[in-house]
Amino acid sequence: MDSHFVRPGDMRALEVRRSVGRIGLARVASALAPAVAVRVGPLAYVSIDPPELPGPKWHHVTTRLAGICGSDLSMIEGHASTYFDDWVSFPFVPGHEVVGQLDDGTRVVLEPVLGHEARDAAPPFAGAAPGDGDDYGHLVTGPIEAGIQTGFCRSTGGGWSSRFVAHESQLHPIDDDLPDERAVLIEPLAGGIHAALQAARAPSVIASRRPVIAVLGAGTMGLAAVAGLVRYVPDAHVVVGARYPHQQ
Incomplete structure (x- = not known):
């Protein structure tokens, strides 16, 4: 990683730009060593202006702690699917697993999806x-x-910078006794728990006395899904597919 895309500004950030050449280099280099992919890929350490508030229900958020998602690593190493190219805007600052602080001092976690409220669109149904x-x-x-979502949108910025913007519908205050190091896990844990709840409501699971449920992947979200299944489908026989030896 270097400063090959430096722009003037007063905020330091890690930024991704659309560069077919650098994405290709990162993909080749990642087969040798991930550290090499970071140096030659589309991620750069830059100085930019903080994003402006898009509207009255938006807030500036100061990053306290940001996580690194598997999707972030895939992007940096050149393995992200081009299917989503039309659903992101370049250049963007990654980082969607975030603990932040509002200007009034409130600590929050980010729900990253830029949903209907954030885009002034009518929701599909109430609630x-x-x-x-x-x-x-x-x-x-x-x-x-x-x-x-935040972290793939040019307008909002992301957690891999000191400051970004978020809509009030994305922000959830957290208790003072919850440390940042735990709060930053809320977003990936929520994904795993949501999957477990979806499985618990499946007709085939409800109809079976001992359903068999497969979890593909044993990373953070996979383990969160397993924990959710243990809690919400305690009679299930859970089979986990672990890709890497250290997860087995």
């Missing part, structure tokens, strides 16, 4: 969560540029 519905055209509309 819908940001990712609910089956029409995702709103992901490229509204007061911000295209982006599935």
Whole structure:
């Protein structure tokens, strides 16, 4: 990683730009050593201006701690699917597993999906969560540029910088006794628990006395899914597919 995309500004950040050449280099280099992929890939340490607030329900958030997701690593190493290219806006600052602080001192965790409320779109039904519905055209509309979630949208910035912006629908205050190091796990844990809850509601699982449920992957989210299944489907026989030897 270097400063090959430096732009003037007063905030330091890690930024990804669309560069077919660098993405290709990262993909080749990652087969040799991930550290090499970081140096030659599309990620750069830059100086940029903090993002502006897109509207009245948006807040500046100061990053306290940000995680590194598997999707972030895939992107840095040149393995991210091009299927989502039209649903992101370059250049963008990664980082969607975030503990932040609002200007009034409130500590928050980020729900990264840039849903209907964030894009001034009508929700599919009352009480819908940001990712609910089956029409995702709103992901490229509204007061911000295209982006599935914070960390892949040019307008919002992301947690791999000192400051970014988020809609009030994305922000969840956390208790003072929850340390940042635990709070930063809320986003990936939520994904695993959500998958477990979906499985618990499946008709085939409900109809079986001892359902067999497979979890593909034994990383953070996979282990979170296993924990959720133990809690919400205690009679299930859980089979876990671990890709890497250290996970087995």
